[in-house]
Amino acid sequence: IAGITQxxxxxxxxxxxxxxxxxxxxxRHNAMYWYRQDLGLGLRxxxxxxxxxxxxxxxxxxxxxxxxxxxxxxPLTLASAVxxxxxxxxxxxxxxxxxxxxxxxxxxxxxxxxx
Amino acid sequence: AQSVTxxxxxxxVSEGTPVLLRCNYSSSYSPSLFWYVQHPNKGLQLLLKYxxxxxxxxxxxxxxxxxxxxxxSFHLTKPSAHMSDAAEYFCVVxxxxxxxxxxxxxxxxxxxx
Numbered sequence: 643i644a645g646i647t648q649x650x651x652x653x654x655x656x657x658x659x660x661x662x663x664x665x666x667x668x669x670r671h672n673a674m675y676w677y678r679q680d681l682g683l684g685l686r687x688x689x690x691x692x693x694x695x696x697x698x699x700x701x702x703x704x705x706x707x708x709x710x711x712x713x714x715x716x717p718l719t720l721a722s723a724v725x726x727x728x729x730x731x732x733x734x735x736x737x738x739x740x741x742x743x744x745x746x747x748x749x750x751x752x753x754x755x756x757x
Numbered sequence: 758a759q760s761v762t763x764x765x766x767x768x769x770v771s772e773g774t775p776v777l778l779r780c781n782y783s784s785s786y787s788p789s790l791f792w793y794v795q796h797p798n799k800g801l802q803l804l805l806k807y808x809x810x811x812x813x814x815x816x817x818x819x820x821x822x823x824x825x826x827x828x829x830s831f832h833l834t835k836p837s838a839h840m841s842d843a844a845e846y847f848c849v850v851x852x853x854x855x856x857x858x859x860x861x862x863x864x865x866x867x868x869x870x
Contacts, residue, residue, distance in 0.1 A: 646800075675858075682766075684847060684860035685801075700857060732800060743789040743808040743851070746858065748800040 644668055646749035648733050654755045655723050663718040665733030673704050673736045674716040675700075675746065676708060678729040685732065691716055701728070723756045759784040761850045763861035771869050776820075776835040778864045780848035790831045791849040791858070792822055801847065807831065817828065818842070843868045 649664045667674065672693045677685040677700075687700030691710040693702045705727060716735075720727055731752045738744035763777040782788060792804040805816025812824040822833045831848060848861040 677860075682862055684862045685856055685858075686860070690857065734801075743806075745791075745803055745806060748793075748802070750800045 643654075643726035646733055646735060646747060648731075648749040648752050650752060651750070652753040652755075654757065655720075657724055657756055658722050661720045661754070663720075663731055663733075663754070665716045665718070665749060666714050667716075667733075667735045667747075668714065669737065669747070670713060671737050671747075673738065673744065674710065676706070676716070676718045677732045677734065678702065678727075679732060679751075680729050685709045687756055688718065688731075694709060704741040713729070723754075725756045728753075728754060758851050759788065759859050760861055761848050761861040763846075763848050763864045765864050766862070767865045767867065769867040769869065770838045772840055773837050776833070776838045776842065776866065778833040778846050778848075778866065780831045780833065781829055782831060782848070782850045782862060784850055787852045790822075790824060791851075792816065792820070792831075793847045793849060794844050795847065795863075796844045804833070804846075838866075838868050840868050840870070842866060863868050 644684050646667045675690045676688040679685045689708040690746050691697045694713050733749040734746040736744035736746045760783045762781045790807040793801040795801045805814045807814045807824045815821045822836050845863045845865050847863050849858050851858045
């Protein structure tokens with residue numbers, strides 16, 4: 643069982659380009675999340691999805707979009723990348739219905755650099 | 758609203774000595790509280806979680822944390838540090854029924870021989 647996979651592992655991207663970060667889980671979890679991690683700021687929630695077909699905005703959603711066409715996949719798209727989106731991005735999933743007590747399981751991360 | 762404050766950005770200990778990583782939270786309602794660990798260039802791994810059951814929570818690798826409502830604290834402890842404990846630790850709070858987690862800014866634990 644792989645758990646959560648993310649692709650690519652790392653990417654250098656020119657500003658203004660479009661980029662999609664991929665996230666796939668094989669645990670059949672209902673809820674999935676995208677975070678960004680920046681030095682000294684911890685992790686901040688970008689978008690989440692409590693179940694396939696629904697999405698919601700987190701703390702820092704601007705410049706990002708997500709979709710949840712099925713249970714397993716939760717891609718994150720940067721429509722026009724800017725240098726402030728340089729960060730490490732983590733995808734996570736949880737085994738409940740999106741309640742606060744659910745344990746979230748994290749992928750290995752994608753390191754994105756926007757020049 | 759909810760928030761979490763990790764009181765130390767860095768903690769240094771010697772191998773074999775106790776570990777204390779401090780966390781205070783703010784929450785309007787009954788929170789769920791978590792500690793996650795992140796080793797260099799890795800994802801986050803759950804150490805333990807509190808969800809309104811026993812106030813002393815035992816986690817993996819000998820770590821434990823005590824929920825103290827009167828002090829709004831959830832400090833992480835370990836009796837004896839090991840070199841492999843060197844990592845960054847995150848205290849996390851969420852509200853029952855809500856999926857969003859609020860992370861602290863992290864505490865880097867350094868373990869010297």
